[in-house]
Amino acid sequence: MTTVPEPAATPPAAGTSLVRSVLTSPRGAIAVAFLVLLVLACVLAPLIAPYDPLAQHLSAVRAGPSGDYWLGTDSLGRDLLSRLLHGGRSSLLGVLEAVVAQLVVAVPCGLFAGYRGGAFDRITMRVAEVVMSVPVIIILLAVLSIFDRSMTSAMIAFGVLGSAGLMRVVRGAALAAREELYVTAAELMGLSRLQVVVRHVLPRCRGVIVVQASLFAAVTLGVQTGLTFLSLGPPPPAPTWGGMVADAASVFNQDAWMLVPPGVTIALTVLAFGVLGDVVRDANAEKQAAAPRARRRRHTAPATGATPREDVLLSVRDLSVATDGEHPLALIDGVGFDIEAGETVGLVGESGSGKTMTARAVMGLLPRNCRIASGAVVFDGKPIHGLDQRAFRELRGRRIAMISQEPMAALDPSFRIGSLVAEVVRAVDDLKGAALRARVVELLRMVEIPDPEGVARRFPHQISGGMAQRVAIAMALAGRPELLIADEPTTALDVTVQAEILDLLRSLQRENHMAILLVTHNWGVVADLCTKVVVMYAGQVVETASAADIFSRPAHPYTRALLQSSPENTPLGERIRAIPGTVPSPHEWPTGCRFASRCDLARPECTEGAIPVEALSGDRISRCIRIDALLGEEVSR
Structure with a gap:
């Protein structure tokens, strides 16, 4: 066990007073x-008022404004x-x-x-x-x-x-x-x-x-x-x-x-x-x-290091998110991972695991009643977790972009597709006239939309869900981002369209050397796109490993249970092996392992105290004390 101080938060302008803000x-x-x-x-008033306030000028009763x-x-x-x-x-x-x-x-x-x-x-x-x-x-x-x-x-x-x-x-x-x-x-x-x-x-x-x-x-x-x-x-x-x-x-x-x-x-x-x-x-x-609370937390440092790495594109360290109010409620607890330039990282877990909240924290788009309570988010060597909204706007849409799982929600039904894309282009490139229209068509063509000129004249309700997702991706690409956060980009699409969107993301990543943080619960999408996987459960990272290691030898019971419950891994004619129970709510998080109540390997010691993060081979980590039983071999700690 090591005692690791939380990184000091850097406010929008360190030391800036409230008056200056x-x-x-x-x-x-x-x-x-x-x-x-x-x-x-x-x-x-006694010095600058032109007249005595009680003086009456009967020759100018109810006179309008004048030189006098x-x-x-x-x-x-x-x-x-x-x-x-x-x-x-x-x-x-x-x-x-x-x-x-x-x-x-x-x-x-x-x-x-x-x-x-x-x-x-x-x-x-x-x-x-x-x-x-x-x-x-x-x-x-x-x-x-x-x-x-x-x-x-x-x-x-x-x-x-x-x-x-x-x-x-x-x-x-x-x-x-x-x-x-x-x-x-x-x-x-x-x-x-x-x-x-x-x-x-x-x-x-x-x-x-x-x-x-x-x-x-x-x-x-x-x-x-x-x-x-x-x-x-x-x-x-x-x-x-x-x-x-x-x-x-x-x-x-x-x-x-x-x-x-x-x-x-x-x-x-x-x-x-x-x-x-x-x-x-x-x-x-x-x-x-x-300026999150300065405090020290006792935990086992992840294998990737206690401080953010400056040689990666995005480094998240010990990130915790809590609600505001008299009794703050932790929503994300000590999350950490790295994304290198051009890499695709999958953020996997059931609904309620904290995947989307983590992505929103990286983007500086937390709900109004939530805040980053501790930790650091470093992008391209510079901390961004303490930026104000103006500074975040310089990053969002330009160097970091995000597409949501509901593309229609990102498209205002009152405007045509071309107008929506043009709005983003004007914000990031300040183009006008013919140059603006050409860039809009270029972006729509980049995401392989047939007849981009015609689609630009349509309203969102006149296009399909797959087409709307492509438009959302085009809008995200307008600023030529180095990191694209994709939150369940294929959830509402059928299998054929899903494959087309994944192929599109893969080709765009290859052409632009763009890193992708893929938030999903679909193992098929992970296997198709990701090189590294971060598994989350109840607000914590429980395992981080390469995609090959995750699929061949999961090092956490939750990861194994997720894989076994996937329809792709269920033999034909057999029932899907669903995980019993549900993800606990933040106010119900247990003291020990948060997966213990649903785990078939749980022992009394799993619930006695906080579970440390174990460093395995390479950059692989797991938050489990039963790894030996899971992998069938002794793992040194």
């Missing part, structure tokens, strides 16, 4: 720029721009007061409730539930009545009432952070609870805090505008955005323009807060996925 996003940069400019303009009044005037001749800037001071200050009140109450309570648990957690959550049941508008009206229409008091009260929702979200994030090994290490080092929470738990929760605060700011602005619209805030003629909307509404039939400046400003501000929250959420999710 937000600012490098076009949406985030625009939202932040707008909010900064708005705040500066309102803060500097950039946004026009209201029904009393007051400059709209000046009132907008001065009114923004109270509006934005109210938003700040509410958000600060929410954070002051919610963050400490949520952090300690999630971290400490127990009675404090139960009491805090019950109080939060009671607060969430209180009718907010009634409380705000009471506060405004008691405190003589003090908008500051109303906004602080609104922030306190709104803290319950954020408190629950922060508690959930703190619960997940509490399970991290570095939190346990900090406790073992003697740090106080306050130090652990502030230094280790709070940074993990900052993303959700910022997201919720930005969305709450948008809601607060709407509530405050509504209150001032109803004249429940500062009395006229004090400039407020809600008051400006109310003034405009009273003369809307005579002058609709008066509603535009405050209405557009309020709408853009609310939109900016919402966009900022979305961008922070996405940036934080990418950052968390790109």
Whole structure:
């Protein structure tokens, strides 16, 4: 047994802060720029506003935009721009007061409730539930009545009432952070609870805090505008955005323009807060996925090495995928294999073994609720497991491509075949006009589609399943990929068409020196195409060997059972030897060998602890302690 540290994940830009991630996003940069400019303009209103917001110019009542009044005037001749800037001071200050009140109450309570648990957690959550049941508008009206229409008091009260929702979200994030090994290490080092929470738990929760605060700011602005619209805030003629909307509404039939400046400003501000929250959420999710938990795992290093090989095209090492949430569920556990340039590797296993999830992890296309928890994916000598989606887009469709088992699902029925292929070509080659049309026809001809010009004018429903698969392959080849991931490419096709697709893949691989990762459960396809086979079961690799060794002498009971259950290996007239039972769900994975309950060679020791990976001859490995019984000879460990 050897202790092998997990490879350190490299984020999209190592050390990049959340702020920088937000600012490098076009949406985030625009939202932040707008909010900064708005705040500066309102803060500097006494200096930059062209007029006193209360000054009346009776000679220019309800005047439109002009050189003297950039946004026009209201029904009393007051400059709209000046009132907008001065009114923004109270509006934005109210938003700040509410958000600060929410954070002051919610963050400490949520952090300690999630971290400490127990009675404090139960009491805090019950109080939060009671607060969430209180009718907010009634409380705000009471506060405004008691405190003589003090908008500051109303906004602080609104922030306190709104803290319950954020408190629950922060508690959930703190619960997940509490399970991290570095939190346990900090406790073992003697740090106080306050130090652990502030230094280790709070940074993990900052993303959700910022997201919720930005969305709450948008809601607060709407509530405050509504209150001032109803004249429940500062009395006229004090400039407020809600008051400006109310003034405009009273003369809307005579002058609709008066509603535009405050209405557009309020709408853009609310939109900016919402966009900022979305961008922070996405940036934080990418950052968390790109920086998996640093931990050490105890296992036997595979024969292919503990670190990714740089002399192969694709190297996957100790790849683990888990769900997000308070209680992450492992879906892929310590998967590792290599693919050399021009090689075809089969990824084999029953449904639920983790084949497709592994392929999606390589492509950076995991479901939104899943993340790479540990391990490394190295492509052409460079780690790609920590890339953001923008960097992955530079790889996908160009150097790495994928075709799915349902070709029709990859073809939008609203567009013609030629348009779909052209869309991919434009993305990877930036071609236009005649050159684009020629490349589309070339790709369709490359996948041996008869009459490519005619097929390009058809819709997906007008072609067969085999033809649709060829179109999907053509789209995948548009970027001239070095690695093609084929997920069950022949599942929905009849035997004759299957053979044609396999012949096509073989010829394309030979012509383009392209590596193929073939995800399948069909041993006939494996025998026809693959040079190496990786067998998966219940999220783990149980055997890796050359195709010849797999078929002649399987070194794992699951591999042998899969071969015996294949219709091709069943004599005529005999029943297929199906494997009893089913693949266990991730939450049901046993402690020891995950195949033990279905294995005819299982012994008590198979379920006593984790099964190590055994290195056999060459690059062959097997996760089994009964290899000697299976092969009929003693295998040195």
